[in-house]
Amino acid sequence: MRYRHRLVIALFCAAAVVGLAAQAPEKIDYRVLTQIRDEGLNRSQAMDIVSWLADVHGPRLTGSPGYTRAADWAAKKMTDLGFVNVHVEKWKFGKGWQIKKFYAQMTEPQVMPVIGIVRAWTRGTDGPVVADVVHVVINSESDIEKYRGKLAGKIILTQPAREVRLLEGRTSWRMDDALLKEAETMPIPPAGPTGRVTVPVSLQDTINEFFLAEKVAIAIDRGRDDFIVTAGGPENLSWMTQRADGGTVFPSGRRTLVPSVTIAVEQYNRMVRILEKHVSVKMEAQIDTQFFDEIDMNGMNLVGELPGTDLASEVVLLGAHLDTEPGSTGATDDAAGCAVVMEALRILKVIGAKPRRTVRVALWDGEEWGRLGSKAYVRQHLADVATMALKPEHEKLSAYYNLDNGTGRIRGVWMQFNLAVRPIFQQLIEPLRDLGVTTLAARGDGNSDYLSFDEAGIPAFQFMQDRLEYMSRTHHSNMDYVDRVQRDDMLQMAVVVASIAYQTAMRDERLPRKPLPVPKAKPAAAR
Numbered sequence: 001m002r003y004r005h006r007l008v009i010a011l012f013c014a015a016a017v018v019g020l021a022a023q024a025p026e027k028i029d030y031r032v033l034t035q036i037r038d039e040g041l042n043r044s045q046a047m048d049i050v051s052w053l054a055d056v057h058g059p060r061l062t063g064s065p066g067y068t069r070a071a072d073w074a075a076k077k078m079t080d081l082g083f084v085n086v087h088v089e090k091w092k093f094g095k096g097w098q099i100k101k102f103y104a105q106m107t108e109p110q111v112m113p114v115i116g117i118v119r120a121w122t123r124g125t126d127g128p129v130v131a132d133v134v135h136v137v138i139n140s141e142s143d144i145e146k147y148r149g150k151l152a153g154k155i156i157l158t159q160p161a162r163e164v165r166l167l168e169g170r171t172s173w174r175m176d177d178a179l180l181k182e183a184e185t186m187p188i189p190p191a192g193p194t195g196r197v198t199v200p201v202s203l204q205d206t207i208n209e210f211f212l213a214e215k216v217a218i219a220i221d222r223g224r225d226d227f228i229v230t231a232g233g234p235e236n237l238s239w240m241t242q243r244a245d246g247g248t249v250f251p252s253g254r255r256t257l258v259p260s261v262t263i264a265v266e267q268y269n270r271m272v273r274i275l276e277k278h279v280s281v282k283m284e285a286q287i288d289t290q291f292f293d294e295i296d297m298n299g300m301n302l303v304g305e306l307p308g309t310d311l312a313s314e315v316v317l318l319g320a321h322l323d324t325e326p327g328s329t330g331a332t333d334d335a336a337g338c339a340v341v342m343e344a345l346r347i348l349k350v351i352g353a354k355p356r357r358t359v360r361v362a363l364w365d366g367e368e369w370g371r372l373g374s375k376a377y378v379r380q381h382l383a384d385v386a387t388m389a390l391k392p393e394h395e396k397l398s399a400y401y402n403l404d405n406g407t408g409r410i411r412g413v414w415m416q417f418n419l420a421v422r423p424i425f426q427q428l429i430e431p432l433r434d435l436g437v438t439t440l441a442a443r444g445d446g447n448s449d450y451l452s453f454d455e456a457g458i459p460a461f462q463f464m465q466d467r468l469e470y471m472s473r474t475h476h477s478n479m480d481y482v483d484r485v486q487r488d489d490m491l492q493m494a495v496v497v498a499s500i501a502y503q504t505a506m507r508d509e510r511l512p513r514k515p516l517p518v519p520k521a522k523p524a525a526a527r
């Protein structure tokens, strides 16, 4: 009995040692974490930064003067805050574009000023247009013939009317216990593609060519449909409704060749209903746009940093995207993220933190058009993802942390299938539990700049955020204004980002990595 008892104790000890080896304790610097909280919660500049970026300098479309002014402002701000090595890194984008003038109203049978946004990179109308409105519904090639020769100079409505439903149910997204629990599950990927049926791209191209040949004056759509946002997992829970109405306009993703505008669905539907009664509708509108042909290296990422100490050549990178869609000021997408990463570094600088690794902030350009800025950074500094040929900086980059889900506070980290970071993050988020940071999700989330780093084999993570009105009001809409940016959440985010960035920069080791992704192309020599 006694002997057996000793054996059990020995086994317990062995288990404890194994457990310890698997979960090496992180050195948590509570003194610095306390300073971070004090500075971030009591003397925050996050809201001021977001107002400059969005109110004064938004929209910040890639290749537009608005973007350049925002980047200039942010560079000066970073320098004023004492960041070092502040500079712009350029890459080739393409033609820049901006809106010079836009207005639209229905003039018959009644006057109705129209809420709308000009589609990005659309041509102008060469002055004011006064024209009949025609509802054009093309579902197949043969439908095109019905309209041939009838659309010259017309303003056309290009989609069917869409039902606008009663505003009820959840339209703002705070993660509740059930949603946080769901984030901790790992849904099994489906067997095959489950794409939605839409108008095929080839038919859409044909329609666009047809409108151009017909000399349509302006094409009007009513933007993105409503949809139900669901969380994965066995229950496939429905969380909230993505609403696109009530004067909030989300541009549709359809490509167009003629001057194009997305307008409020209620006003769109009204015109369709009048036309169905064979009562004529007239509109007056003007779209002036400007293209910039200087396309050489007009993409601009902005970086700045707080230098490290004994491991200064190694980097912890924080990023968010500075560019926006053209329809409003991009306050939550993603001036909020930019302000938070700048504020996080400001906090570390002000409290005199001496991180071992360099903590670098990057504001990306071109995210909205396919993560172009972060991909350019990866190409310039880290790896050719086609061949997986690595550059020397690759092994020096410990981690990339991304913020791009609006203004809501951080609830945890999407670990991007990197299971080895779990025991580390568990310890790093523990001191942040009272700020609501509780949850580690094995999977990734959404499409943003962290994927550019993940594709290159860098430990790259999106913070898990409460999305609030991101899906129902602000994300790419005409209503992404500073009024929707939540101060308390912004302060929490900056404290959390500063804390995790600091702790990541202080570890003895860099963060563990997944195996390198398989190269998409063979190296040149093997071809």
Ligand SMILES: [Zn+2]
Pocket (backbone or CB within 6 Å): 321, 333, 334, 367, 404
């Ligand atoms: Zn974004």
